[in-house]
Amino acid sequence: MTTRQIRNQEAEQSGTATTEPEIVVRTRNLIKRFEGREVLHGIDLSVRRGETLVVMGASGCGKSTLLRCLLGAHAPDEGTVELFGKDIHALGRREMDDVRKRFGILFQSGALYSSMTVGENVALPLKEHTDLSKDMIDLMVKVKLELVGLREAEDLLPSQISGGMAKRAGLARAIALDPELLFYDEPTSGLDPIMTGIIDGLIMDLARTMNVTSVVVTHDLKSAFRVADRMVVLNEGRIVAEGMPHEIKGHTDPFVRRFIQGPIEAKTAIFPRSALERGTAG
Amino acid sequence: MVFRLIGAMGHRALVLVEEVGQMGLLARRTAGQLTRMRSEPVALQMIRFGIRAIPIVCLVNLFVGMIVAVSMSEILHSFGAISRTAQIVAVSVTRELAPLMTAIVMSGFAGAAIAAEIGTMTVNEEILALEASALSPVRFLVLPRMLGVCLMMMCLTLVADVLGMFGGYVVGTAMLEIGSSTYIAINNEAVKFWDIPKGLVKAFAFGMIITLVACRQGLKAAGGALGVGRATTNAVVISIVLIIAANLCFAILFNWTLAGP
Structure with missing residues (x-):
């Protein structure tokens, strides 16, 4: 059971779950x-x-x-x-x-910790904020990376992956703690x-x-x-x-x-509208 | 014109006071994380900044010892006290030059690297990512670097003491025709037991200055590659100035206030 499911269950038991x-x-x-x-x-x-x-x-x-x-x-x-x-x-x-x-956050650049591998990036919040065993953390990292389709990039450094992969790795790290x-x-x-x-x-x-x-x-x-x-x-x-x-x-x-x-016509310094109109008229 | 100059100087003074205050706050926050320290990252930083700095520290301090011996030889020769070169080299190296030169080398070697590394992390939003994940950058980045550099500064200063005195020995025996046993005897007599711990206290303090300045400059870096470059330059310049100022304070403290034992 994930930490999120536990929280939801606690909320239901304490009667705080409302329709709104x-x-x-x-x-x-x-x-x-x-x-x-x-x-x-x-x-x-x-x-x-x-x-x-x-x-x-x-x-x-x-x-x-x-x-x-x-x-x-x-x-x-x-x-x-x-x-x-x-x-x-x-x-x-x-x-x-x-x-x-x-809460989690996905940054524009991914903001992965450059000295750590993709797997270590995802594992860090789990290591620091949970009492999970090393084996369980390894398993969680694999699950999160699988979720974003990056299972094969676990041992790569951020400098070795593309921008899109960095974003997905950032997302895996953001959802590490559910x-x-x-x-x-x-x-x-x-x-x-x-x-x-x-x-x-x-x-x-x-x-x-x-x-x-x-x-x-x-x-x-x-x-x-x-x-x-x-x-x-x-x-x-x-x-x-x-x-x-x-x-x-x-x-x-x-x-x-x-x-x-989107603007119907762009006014630029290179082709000001007046110049374009003059060109057309001429 | 005069008022504008006074205003500019006042502004610079305020910036300096604020900067020192911010470094004090950073030192307090770092001390607050000491109980949560892990040995592995500290060891990593010791290897990274300490072990790799050994050759350059050895070379610089060997030359410093040689320079002192050569510089003093003429005056001492005129007094007919050429053998006292060993005494002057030993005292100046252990009390002042070894910690100071090691700190200056380390401000370029470690301070610049720390400022560039943390500065890059800041502009790449890695620091913000750490904070947003409820992870303290002070605990993860500042504390291991500070302890690593401070401990290695002490070790390197011991190495520098030996190499500085060896530099004097080489010049004394090879160029000034002082007998090897005479040189060693005078050198040993000149070095007081308390000179070494005093040098180590200084080395530790200089290590703190180097890392505090570098981390502070790195953490406040902004504006992409230009900002990282500025942070790196500032880290080296500010730390060298503060190290020399701190050395003056230590000289007063050790020689006037705590003259004994």
């Missing part, structure tokens, strides 16, 4: 400034248990900052971030570590369409089979609409749209429409 899924992630009026410049302007969002929320937005809109605030890496200047009902920035180091053991919550930072950026499909499939499988709550930060539209239960669109540090994927598709906000459909 609990809110796992919540931010209230989250404001973050860097050197006086406001990057996030009062973000309010919530994610329910088992839900996959996709946060979309153009580069530099504050997606990564929001993710770092959710992870506890950046303290908000105003507002709160709650994970599992606890204000994480009010927690002590030990309490925060207890919260951290309940987390209740998973954060994904640009999970498909820089991947070919086949690998993108594999990663999307893994995100959906984890949500469906293990009831994992997911927060996916991405600007890959195809992938976002494939995995999302609900979406928010950020623009210049503000939420400009929020809803189900079909609602976002039909949203009337000009930025959302432009972001989803």
Whole structure:
């Protein structure tokens, strides 16, 4: 029985299981400034248990900052971030570590520990946070790597594997402790369409089979609409749209429409529109 | 113009004070992890930074001993006390030069490597990944490196003591025509028992300075390869300055305050 199943059983026994899924992630009026410049302007969002929320937005809109605030890496200047009902920035180091053991994160680059093999990367959280025997940890590592299709890469170093494999290995490490919550930072950026499909499939499988709550930060539209239960669109540090994927598709906000459909014509310094028009007229 | 200069100096001073304060906090956090220390990673760091540094430390300190002997020979010859070269080499090497030169070599050898390694991990989000997994970078990265470098600094300083004195012996016997037995007798007489432990205390402290500076610079690295390069350069420069400043403090402490035994 996995640690997650044990937790679920405990929740059912204590009678805390309710019909309305609990809110796992919540931010209230989250404001973050860097050197006086406001990057996030009062973000309010919530994610329910088992839900996959996709946060979309153009580069530099504050997606990564929001993710770092959710992870506890950046303290908000105003507002709160709650994970599992606890204000994480009010927690002590030990309490925060207890919260951290309940979530996993897949970084954009995989962020594998370069001095360790893929297998050792996956084994590290198990060694440090569980009392499992070495044989059991080895078995768990094989299971997690099998899950992401990387069984053969166990003994390879991160420098010996491709970008797509590094992402999958990062995902295997993120799910090592059977987390209740998973954060994904640009999970498909820089991947070919086949690998993108594999990663999307893994995100959906984890949500469906293990009831994992997911927060996916991405600007890959195809992938976002494939995995999302609900979406928010950020623009210049503000939420400009929020809803189900079909609602976002039909949203009337000009930025959302432009972001989803792509600009009809690009204005570039190389071929300014006026020059193009002159060329056509001539 | 003057006000701007004073302002800039004040700003630099504040940055320096903050940096020293941050290193103090890092030292406290590292000390807090001592009970959770594992011997294997420490041994690994000792091999990595200590064993591999032995040839270069030997070579540098051999030359230092020789330089001191050659430099002092002219003055001592004029006083008719050429055999006292052994005394001067022994005292200067064991008290000052062996720990200092070993620390300077190690700041380039270990400090730069640590800053580059941790800096690369920082910009590649590996440190964030450790923290997000409820794993302390201080416990996993700083503590083994600090203990490894500090312990090896002490061992290397002992080696440096021997090689420095041997350098003086080579010059004394081969070039200054001091008899071998005379040189050894004067050398042994000059080295006081407490000079060696005092040198080891300094070596340990210098090791702490090297690793604290390097880890701090690595952990705050930002901005890709450029940031890692800056962190590495800063680690070497700051640690050399702090080592020399600390050596002055030790000189005052050992020679004036704790003059005996």
